[in-house]
Amino acid sequence: MTSLTRRKMLKAMATVPAVLPALGAAGAVIGMPHIARAAEFDLKYGNNLPLSHPLNVRAQEAAERIAKESNGKVSVKIFPNNQLGGDTDMLSQVRSGGLTFFTPSALVIATLVPVAAINAVGFAFSDYDQVWKAMDGKLGAHVREAISKVGLYAFEKMWDNGFRQMTSGDKAINSAADMNGLKIRVPVSPLSISMFKGLGAAPASLQFSEVYSSLQTRIVDAQENPLPIIQVAKLYEVQKFCSLSNHIWDGFWFIANGRAWKGLPADMQTVVATAINDAGMAQRGDIKALNASVRADLESKGLAFNQPSPDSFRAKLREAGFYGEWKGRFGDEAWGLLEEAVGKLA
Numbered sequence: 001m002t003s004l005t006r007r008k009m010l011k012a013m014a015t016v017p018a019v020l021p022a023l024g025a026a027g028a029v030i031g032m033p034h035i036a037r038a039a040e041f042d043l044k045y046g047n048n049l050p051l052s053h054p055l056n057v058r059a060q061e062a063a064e065r066i067a068k069e070s071n072g073k074v075s076v077k078i079f080p081n082n083q084l085g086g087d088t089d090m091l092s093q094v095r096s097g098g099l100t101f102f103t104p105s106a107l108v109i110a111t112l113v114p115v116a117a118i119n120a121v122g123f124a125f126s127d128y129d130q131v132w133k134a135m136d137g138k139l140g141a142h143v144r145e146a147i148s149k150v151g152l153y154a155f156e157k158m159w160d161n162g163f164r165q166m167t168s169g170d171k172a173i174n175s176a177a178d179m180n181g182l183k184i185r186v187p188v189s190p191l192s193i194s195m196f197k198g199l200g201a202a203p204a205s206l207q208f209s210e211v212y213s214s215l216q217t218r219i220v221d222a223q224e225n226p227l228p229i230i231q232v233a234k235l236y237e238v239q240k241f242c243s244l245s246n247h248i249w250d251g252f253w254f255i256a257n258g259r260a261w262k263g264l265p266a267d268m269q270t271v272v273a274t275a276i277n278d279a280g281m282a283q284r285g286d287i288k289a290l291n292a293s294v295r296a297d298l299e300s301k302g303l304a305f306n307q308p309s310p311d312s313f314r315a316k317l318r319e320a321g322f323y324g325e326w327k328g329r330f331g332d333e334a335w336g337l338l339e340e341a342v343g344k345l346a
Contacts, residue, residue: 122195134341198320
């Protein structure tokens with residue numbers, strides 16, 4: 001795997017951020033066309049990101065490796081940038097077999113497999129060590145098993161979509177007390193809305209296209225997103241502070257249609273799985289490097305950073321019954337596996 005340059009990754013994020021809605025522009029189909037014509041297995045992979053995004057760069061490397069190591073028997077064509085439809089469309093296609101592979105975020109696949117949203121529990125993960133301990137370990141295995149029950153196959157390694165951080169205009173968010181009455185924009189997600197209400201904030205679900213103007217006109221006072229999105233959307237122009245809260249981590253599950261996966265010979269399954277999992281590990285490093293460079297850029301533009309302890313936020317959510325409610329929704333087994341990685345929550 002080759003490393004990605006900072007310029008290349010920043011260009012990628014400036015094109016279409018990972019968590020932004022699709023802009024509808026079609027990118028090129030990429031793969032190994034000269035090999036694909038003679039391939040025994042022609043596989044299609046769709047996603048909602050631009051060609052230059054680290055996820056697609058690493059996926060293309062995996063496709064080339066698969067073609068080589070399968071001696072041309074397996075071809076993977078990549079359809080980026082929502083060419084095959086939005087997330088809901090592609091999830092439907094991968095279930096029906098019209099699409100072989102898809103990389104939904106955990107919150108997207110949670111519409112089909114509710115327990116898949118467990119990685120987005122508020123203030124569960126303090127850092128990446130805890131994330132990968134859980135998602136590469138027992139909790140990830142539990143979610144993969146649940147995914148398998150709806151006719152899909154989830155590869156072992158999740159791909160990274162980053163931690164979400166909070167920005168504000170009037171004062172830095174240093175503890176849960178600073179959340180009281182705070183008008184904060186959040187995505188349309190029951191889990192996110194529940195969390196911010198539990199913290200005493202006044203969450204407002206707005207489309208991302210409305211975030212800048214809403215902050216500018218003070219309809220809302222704060223927002224939360226991964227650092228690259230804060231940079232690309234120029235939210236530093238209408239916000240003064242960034243609290244590295246790591247309040248939600250989200251990732252991509254690399255999933256396959258179950259029938260198509262079982263239709264591959266065992267040796268070809270090994271080739272494909274090894275290439276995809278290795279590519280996912282490399283993509284994690286790309287995102288980590290990108291976040292570090294983005295923070296430096298945002299600081300140079302005047303955004304002031306602080307890193308609050310998660311303790312007061314967790315205590316407030318516990319007091320509000322947030323963890324107890326979602327433990328009930330996710331079930332004792334899944335919740336217990338989460339707490340093995342992060343410590344006691346509920």
